[in-house]
Amino acid sequence: MTETLSSENGRTVLRMRRELRHPAEKVWRAITEPGQLAGWFPAAVELDLRLDGVVRFTFEEDPGAPVDEQSTGVIRAYEPPHLIEYTWGDEVLRWELLPTAAGCTLQLTATYDDRAGSASFAGGWTLCFDALERVLGDTVSERDYRELHEHFVKAFGLDQGTLADDGTLRFERQLVQPKEAVWERLTGAEPTVVGNPPPAGFVPKGIDAGAVTEVDGPVRLTCACDGGEVTWTLRDGNGGARLLVTQSGATADQLPAWRDHIQALADQLV
Template sequence: MIATIQKESEIYTARYERHFHHSVEEVWSMLTDNEKLQQWFTELQVVDLRNGGLIKFDMQDGTFIDMKILDYEAFKVLAFEWGEDIARFELSSVNNGCQLTFIETISSFSEQTVKDLAGWHVCLDVIEAILDGRTIASRKDQWKAWYVKYEELLEGLRKAGQKDARSF
């Protein structure tokens, strides 16, 4: 399901909802255990897992970006800097598994915004596939398809001149 995008005060939020048929502990480990994290987001590495801790983003050119952990509660919340924005994972136990809510705050829209929206969408799909013991044939093809959908979503927002919108 495509994310919902809303304006809240002076920022936008993109909200993704996923239900996994796996425990909170299993999903949490996908976000915080570097071995498992590497399976779905090779550029990220948890260095210091705590409120105020550190996650590194490997730019794949020998340089790294330090991203501060802004909110942390084991098995419930992991939020960290994402450029000028914030990437936030929230987990809760539900019948038959775990509810994951991912929220990206977006301070301003740029060409990178659509790439990130499609990228996060595919990342969440890959987490689910890994947990289910499946593979996604081509992450790149998946990303391209979602890129078009998120580009349409943002274009629809621009054309409508809306200050907030829900997925359509």
């Protein structure tokens, strides 16, 4: 299986490919028939299999949730048994089957806006493809989503922060534990009180942090830092908490310290 991540027309494009030992016609049924989709796709799916046909997605944990724009889509390309493309809310999923001597190649092209979530998407689709192979009758070993996620973080360079011309340092990273667990890891046994220094979990080596100026656990902490300020923000993300760290008045030599510190946090959570 191969994976690539790129930016095209202002959006993020994830491409994944897997070689299968089954003919395209058999795999086509597995990616279009609701009964077979139920064995591997991340949501229950109803498809009106025609160009411009409606697609509906339902999650088992909330089957009574109202239908909205993010739980419906439309088929934009339909050429059985080789191509189907449909939207899922703002995302576009394109499935292509290419015959090979041994069976066929399945290629997924996913187009979306949340680049920072790409490791979650790639890890999740990898597990889905494993489940698809089981639906097709193959034996595939179980894998750990958290390890897959961190593999893709590094493969796609999602662990690298940015430093703007105005000195704003920024790291955005999807994590594999909920924000409450991340907050507990950051704070440890130390009190988190406005006016006090921040707990050690919030401060990389070599960074001079001042007093906490705002705290709202497990969501937000702001403290003074080297003439500017640092803000940690946690929100619910795909598969865990989404972390955003910003520092004003930062310099390029501070990027490695922050990268190593956030990586150490991610490793602990895995």
